Amino acid sequence: MNEFVLIFRNDFLPEAKFSPDEMQAIMQHWQEWIGGIAAKGLLANGGNRLSSNGNTVKPNNIITDGPFVEIKEIISGYIVIKAADIDDAAEIAKGCPILMVGGNVEVRDIIPMNI
Amino acid sequence: MQQKELIPQLYRNEFRKMAAVLCRLFGIEHITIAEDIVSDTFLLAAETWGLKGIPENPVAWLYTVAKNKAKDFLRRNDIYNEKVTLAIQHAANAKNEFEIDLSNTNIVDSQLQMMFTICNPCIPPESQVGLALRILCGFSIDEIADAFLTKKETINKRLYRAKEKLKQLKVKIEMPHEQEIGSRIDNVLTTLYLLFNEGYFSAGRNSKIRKDLCLEAMRLAYMLVENKTTNKPEVCALLSLMCFHASRFEARIKPDGELVLYNEQDRSLWNKELILNGKYFLNKGATGSTLSKYHLEAAIAFWHTIEIDSIEKWENILSLYNKLLIIEYSPIAALNRTYALARVYGNDTAIVEAKKLSQDHNHLYHSLLGELFALTDNKKAIEHFLLAAKLTRSDADKKVILKKIEKLNQKVS
Amino acid sequence: MKEFALLFRNESNVGSEITPQQMELMSSKWQHWVGGIAAQGKLVSPGSRLGFNGRVVQPGDNVVQRPYAEINQILSGFHVIKTSTLDEATEIANDCPILSIGGSVEVREIIPMNN
Numbered sequence: 001m002n003e004f005v006l007i008f009r010n011d012f013l014p015e016a017k018f019s020p021d022e023m024q025a026i027m028q029h030w031q032e033w034i035g036g037i038a039a040k041g042l043l044a045n046g047g048n049r050l051s052s053n054g055n056t057v058k059p060n061n062i063i064t065d066g067p068f069v070e071i072k073e074i075i076s077g078y079i080v081i082k083a084a085d086i087d088d089a090a091e092i093a094k095g096c097p098i099l100m101v102g103g104n105v106e107v108r109d110i111i112p113m114n115i
Numbered sequence: 116m117q118q119k120e121l122i123p124q125l126y127r128n129e130f131r132k133m134a135a136v137l138c139r140l141f142g143i144e145h146i147t148i149a150e151d152i153v154s155d156t157f158l159l160a161a162e163t164w165g166l167k168g169i170p171e172n173p174v175a176w177l178y179t180v181a182k183n184k185a186k187d188f189l190r191r192n193d194i195y196n197e198k199v200t201l202a203i204q205h206a207a208n209a210k211n212e213f214e215i216d217l218s219n220t221n222i223v224d225s226q227l228q229m230m231f232t233i234c235n236p237c238i239p240p241e242s243q244v245g246l247a248l249r250i251l252c253g254f255s256i257d258e259i260a261d262a263f264l265t266k267k268e269t270i271n272k273r274l275y276r277a278k279e280k281l282k283q284l285k286v287k288i289e290m291p292h293e294q295e296i297g298s299r300i301d302n303v304l305t306t307l308y309l310l311f312n313e314g315y316f317s318a319g320r321n322s323k324i325r326k327d328l329c330l331e332a333m334r335l336a337y338m339l340v341e342n343k344t345t346n347k348p349e350v351c352a353l354l355s356l357m358c359f360h361a362s363r364f365e366a367r368i369k370p371d372g373e374l375v376l377y378n379e380q381d382r383s384l385w386n387k388e389l390i391l392n393g394k395y396f397l398n399k400g401a402t403g404s405t406l407s408k409y410h411l412e413a414a415i416a417f418w419h420t421i422e423i424d425s426i427e428k429w430e431n432i433l434s435l436y437n438k439l440l441i442i443e444y445s446p447i448a449a450l451n452r453t454y455a456l457a458r459v460y461g462n463d464t465a466i467v468e469a470k471k472l473s474q475d476h477n478h479l480y481h482s483l484l485g486e487l488f489a490l491t492d493n494k495k496a497i498e499h500f501l502l503a504a505k506l507t508r509s510d511a512d513k514k515v516i517l518k519k520i521e522k523l524n525q526k527v528s
Numbered sequence: 529m530k531e532f533a534l535l536f537r538n539e540s541n542v543g544s545e546i547t548p549q550q551m552e553l554m555s556s557k558w559q560h561w562v563g564g565i566a567a568q569g570k571l572v573s574p575g576s577r578l579g580f581n582g583r584v585v586q587p588g589d590n591v592v593q594r595p596y597a598e599i600n601q602i603l604s605g606f607h608v609i610k611t612s613t614l615d616e617a618t619e620i621a622n623d624c625p626i627l628s629i630g631g632s633v634e635v636r637e638i639i640p641m642n643n
Contacts, residue, residue, distance in 0.1 A: 054636035437563025
């Protein structure tokens, strides 16, 4: 088993786009999806959800307010999973609820840290 | 050998063996009884041998008496009889007439099992260390009190509460399953590490006791290395770390208890044999894919055994401290990293980094800053050393710090 | 203390023209930087370094066979740190060695998980 990071991206839009009921339903989907991965023993790290509060630091002391938005999508969170290979990991990513709201999931292999 | 010397020596060597076997036999509910039976055996030895002289084989004498006392207790005590016999039948699958097995193999097995029982995070760390000293190392309550610089009653209460807790949780005295050992051994190593550090770094005045604590921790770690199922890379790494540290024992404490700083130690007093043992176990631990904090600390300790100060030495130490801190933060590792930083990049860089550490209340932080300023800014150096002297609770540390201040003051005048 | 994710990006073809010596220097700089954060007790988790192997799973069962490229940059790793404010986290990010090779660091506040 290898570890892969799933990175979630969606449109950078004000978060209050959804009604509380819709939010509730989305959260439910997420919990079920991640719960399913964890139930198979494939969740290596629950990861984090990122708020839209952020800065971007670039060379030569250039600091811009807000998340990294060279394109219109921003990273909204990530988790680390275990899978046999990257395609297997992509299979798992296909179940991610972010796809239902037009977002996408990037699947990346991890370089082992030689600390 | 005189009886006066013989009994304490036997107590130190044999108490723990008999106690572990009886504890395992009786189960967690009765470890106090097991302890009492062994203590009574030694009391009887003192009385009898005083009158009749030392028997031909004192150890065999002790074992026979302890066995008989255990059997007597089981037969006589109606209340416990049922439970204990049941427990024994369960544990040893014994017939009605059981034998108490004090063979070497059973002693080692029992001690290992008791190690896993006592090193249990459900009881506080200082209780784990206390119980380990009592049951695994055969320390008397007085000696434990001495080691912790506290009163006998405090230790008695602490051990009582710990035993009650283990009893209440019905902790089983047994080896963990092989698959479980990997996760359970962490607790055991943490306790052994604490036990060693209690001896090595504690401010206790009695250097004999301090050394004994270190040796006991090493003995227990060695038992784990010797056993096939517990011989894990991190165990070897911990033992290696202990060997490297212990190699400086004679050099770092003067007979009167005063600490000698690393830079000022007489390097001919470093114990070469222990350094070799440390290297041996560091190599043995360098297998598998786990890189524990013990590996990193052992590697740091290894570099400290290299007598010649070179850039390479301090670059390696700095890099190891970086890795150690990434695995697990500790204030002392952060300070040590800063010291290594000074040795590689100079004091000014280190001072900038030190100020980011927010350890204003730690005397070691101010000692470090005092050290870093000593070459360039006498006034600031003295200020920090004075703060350190004010903040430390150890007399030995205070002595060292005041000496430093004195030296700096001489430089001024 | 709040938690912040530091997301590292650099050009997707970086690495091809880097010599082993430069590589080693970079990794020692990197370790030094992370070690300094850890020494302040501000490292929450050392996160992961990401490999160049990637997939992007998009809505409609659409899988792209490479990492997600934002203009010409891709995500190369992340760490989680804790500081009192976003500014303090940004200041730490401003020392990141990735900036010396033209990369960037995005600093994002983490949404505390309530499970």
